[in-house]
Amino acid sequence: VTEQMEQKQKLHETSNKLQHEATHDGLTGVPNRAAFKTFIGDALRSGDGTPVGLLHIDLDNFKAVNDTHGHSGGDAVLTHTADVIRQNIRDSDLLARVGGDEFVVVCPQTSDLALLDDLSTRLLDVISKPFAWSNRLLKIEASIGAAVSQSKKTTAETLLVQADFALYEAKRTGRNRVALYDADLHDRHAFQSRRAIELANAIDTGTLDYWFQPTMSLETGQIIGLETLVRWVHPVDGVIAPDDFLPMVKELGLMGALDLLSMTAALTEKRNLNHAGFGDIGIAFNASPELLSHPDFIRRLVWGVEAAGIERAQVTIEVLETTNFGDASETQSHAAIIRDLHD
Numbered sequence: 001v002t003e004q005m006e007q008k009q010k011l012h013e014t015s016n017k018l019q020h021e022a023t024h025d026g027l028t029g030v031p032n033r034a035a036f037k038t039f040i041g042d043a044l045r046s047g048d049g050t051p052v053g054l055l056h057i058d059l060d061n062f063k064a065v066n067d068t069h070g071h072s073g074g075d076a077v078l079t080h081t082a083d084v085i086r087q088n089i090r091d092s093d094l095l096a097r098v099g100g101d102e103f104v105v106v107c108p109q110t111s112d113l114a115l116l117d118d119l120s121t122r123l124l125d126v127i128s129k130p131f132a133w134s135n136r137l138l139k140i141e142a143s144i145g146a147a148v149s150q151s152k153k154t155t156a157e158t159l160l161v162q163a164d165f166a167l168y169e170a171k172r173t174g175r176n177r178v179a180l181y182d183a184d185l186h187d188r189h190a191f192q193s194r195r196a197i198e199l200a201n202a203i204d205t206g207t208l209d210y211w212f213q214p215t216m217s218l219e220t221g222q223i224i225g226l227e228t229l230v231r232w233v234h235p236v237d238g239v240i241a242p243d244d245f246l247p248m249v250k251e252l253g254l255m256g257a258l259d260l261l262s263m264t265a266a267l268t269e270k271r272n273l274n275h276a277g278f279g280d281i282g283i284a285f286n287a288s289p290e291l292l293s294h295p296d297f298i299r300r301l302v303w304g305v306e307a308a309g310i311e312r313a314q315v316t317i318e319v320l321e322t323t324n325f326g327d328a329s330e331t332q333s334h335a336a337i338i339r340d341l342h343d
Helices: 002-023 033-044 062-087 115-126 156-172 184-205 242-249 253-274 289-293 295-309 334-342
Strands: 053-060 096-097 100-107 131-133 135-139 141-148 177-181 209-214 225-232 238-240 283-286 315-319
Touching: 033 096, 033 100, 033 156, 033 289, 053 062, 053 115, 053 156, 062 096, 062 100, 062 115, 062 135, 115 141, 115 177, 115 289, 135 253, 135 295, 141 156, 156 177, 156 184, 156 334, 184 225, 184 242, 184 253, 209 253, 209 283, 209 315, 225 242, 238 253, 253 289, 253 295, 253 315, 283 289, 289 295, 295 334, 315 334
Parallel strands: 141 177, 225 283, 283 315
Antiparallel strands: 053 100, 053 141, 096 100, 131 135, 209 225, 225 238
16 A cells, blocks of 8 residues: 555656646746646636736847857846746736747736836846856846736737737837837737738739839949839828838748749849840849748749840849858758859
8 A cells, every 4th residue: 555655646746747847937947838828818717807917028139148158148047037027026927938038927907007017117127137147247138018908808819919019119119118008009009900911912912013223334324224122002101111011021921922023023124124125234133031041932033034035144133231141051041042043
């Protein structure tokens, strides 16, 4: 009987350990994304209808810590951040690590954004205080997006999207600050969501416009080429500048698709130039990292050039100076793609 009881106890301990590992982050010891989803779902479904607050916390420039102090230094920062947050929230709140340097705090029974603002400000202060590690001082700062459920119909996904949008606003306006998902931010979020749908539809249907900017030789004063520029002519708001919609294209993961359209427009324009007797004018288009990585890029480029009877030397592919080329020996690297384009 004693042996059976010991085996049962070991089995119980092993089961508890596995359960804890399934619901907690191995580095910081706080609950993980799965536990967060369960907790916030239960909090939102609770019968009392009290609003639930959510903080989305992201460390600022965390990559610099890893680059400077190694991954052990980065782990120390993450552990320290989890500890100080845990020490400054209520027992009823839940802290979870949901990404590499991302944390969330679920605050049940939170009446308004003012309470989340006070808590967030306090958390920013304690997170940013330097701490000792391996005979040196480490310091990190954070940005926080805060949202509170507006009704019983608010879902966990909706609340997380709102807090994430507020976090993006905190990052956009300078970092190391709090942004609240209030009425103004809600209106902006709704506008951007509509605009994102319209933009995705414009790319999907190929209804964006392409303008061609002349390139002039300073020696001869002659036009020697055209550079392809994408423009979005909105049916209501008119021409929208690239700086206003290209970041949205990148967030939507459609930059590769957009650049393929730009490439097609460039080759079509070059064919028209040839037919009009301007065969000596070259054409250029931009190639983002997303386009370089697109599996159909080179095949469609070669096919388009050959189908239009274009001399390959008259096509210029402009690569962003911020592109990380990688190693040409790696077949999928941008450097290898550049080599294939050259060939």
